[in-house]
Amino acid sequence: MDEAKKQIINFNEERDWDQFHSPENLAKSISIEAGELLECFQWNNNYDKNEVCDELADVVNYCLLLADKLDVDLETIILNKLEKTKKKYPVEKSKGKSDKYTKLGD
Numbered sequence: 369m370d371e372a373k374k375q376i377i378n379f380n381e382e383r384d385w386d387q388f389h390s391p392e393n394l395a396k397s398i399s400i401e402a403g404e405l406l407e408c409f410q411w412n413n414n415y416d417k418n419e420v421c422d423e424l425a426d427v428v429n430y431c432l433l434l435a436d437k438l439d440v441d442l443e444t445i446i447l448n449k450l451e452k453t454k455k456k457y458p459v460e461k462s463k464g465k466s467d468k469y470t471k472l473g474d
Contacts, residue, residue, distance in 0.1 A: 369442070376429050376432055389433055390437075394433050394437060395434060397430045398427060398430045398431060398434065404423045405424055405426075407423075456469035457472070
């Protein structure tokens, strides 16, 4: 991902777009692009894989830019969140279930 991140940042620097990339604007862009990704599946499961990949790439690009803007390491925050999620969803309570952690019981 490092090479992708470098190229995305370079692409934006060449165009002087960083001025538009506040954390708020990047978060909005992630949401907008996620909506476009969801649109690929709006009416049925007959999706165009190339379109899905393009929209997924847009979401990831904005996530990389937001992580850079916030000066956070994506791998670190992903692994930290995974540890929190493991505690909410222990294997013995959640395996094979889609229930929210608050509904798993004791």
